[in-house]
Amino acid sequence: MQSTLDKTQIKAIIFDVDGTLRDTDDEMVKSFELFLLKFEFLISSKKAQTAARSIVMTMENPAQIILHYADRWGWDKFIHQVINSIRWLLKPFKNTHNFQTIEGIKPMIAELAKHYPLAVASAGDEQTVKAFLAHAGITQYFKCVATALTCPHTKPFADPLVWAALQMGVEVENCIMVGDTTVDMMAGKNAKTQTVAVLCGFGEREELEALNPNLILVTTADLTSILIP
Incomplete structure (x- = not known):
């Protein structure tokens, strides 16, 4: 255009x-990939990477919608507490220098x-x-x-x-x-x-x-x- x-x-x-x-998207993909690889007896490395990217892309739009309505209805502080809890659970699967x-x-x-x-x-x-x-x-x-x-x-x-x-x-x-x-x-x-x-x-x-x-x-x-x- x-x-x-x-x-x-x-x-x-x-x-x-x-x-x-x-x-951010590559960071999230890597975190989910490392998590999935903990179950390597069920999933190969290549499939873990593909699955991780699919999960991140699928989550994107619903996550934005949830945050928008949480903000509109005054639930944003609670939602961000939930998000921080999820980040804490995923922390062991992140790289030491995760920011890209x-x-x-x-x-x-x-x-x-x-x-x-x-x-x-x-x-x-x-x-x-x-x-x-x-x-x-x-x-x-x-x-x-x-x-x-x-x-x-x-x-x-x-x-x-x-x-x-x-x-x-x-x-x-x-x-x-x-x-x-x-x-x-x-x-x-x-x-x-x-x-x-x-x-x-x-x-x-x-x-x-x-x-x-x-x-x-x-x-x-x-x-x-x-x-x-």
Whole structure:
């Protein structure tokens, strides 16, 4: 699709984390694969990898729906406690250094930060989001970080984007929302920001195109060449 991004209106950038800065899907696949391999007498290594990826892809959309309605009905704190309990159960099957950063993210963030204030708007929990940013070595580049419980409602509501714009001292309409899912695109539309969809995370091109983002990129790191001549 043709770009409709108006670069002259951009004064700040808001990034999603999972699937946009962090290679979350591959992390989850690896965790489930290691768990399944504990039952190697029932499943081969190759089948464990295939099954793990299938589980993660199947879980994606229902998980987003559950989080959305939990947030809408005020159950978000409880749901995040459940999610943290599941993470604790899977912890023995994770690699010691489990965080994976999407290729090219650190130099991209460092370069963009020279030209724009940057923020994070994630539906993840604060501890995990901030731990990832520290692991990736990019914490210092962000003016603020909005996570699941920062605002009364999280994405796809506009709240975290409006909050981030306020912290950066810009009008939310002059921000762009960069993310990999329909939830990110809907949050941008609700906040009246421009939107950039990336294909390196959970979202599929067809579903992202249906929400008419201003731009679709193969990977987040391509944003540098778009915004910096």
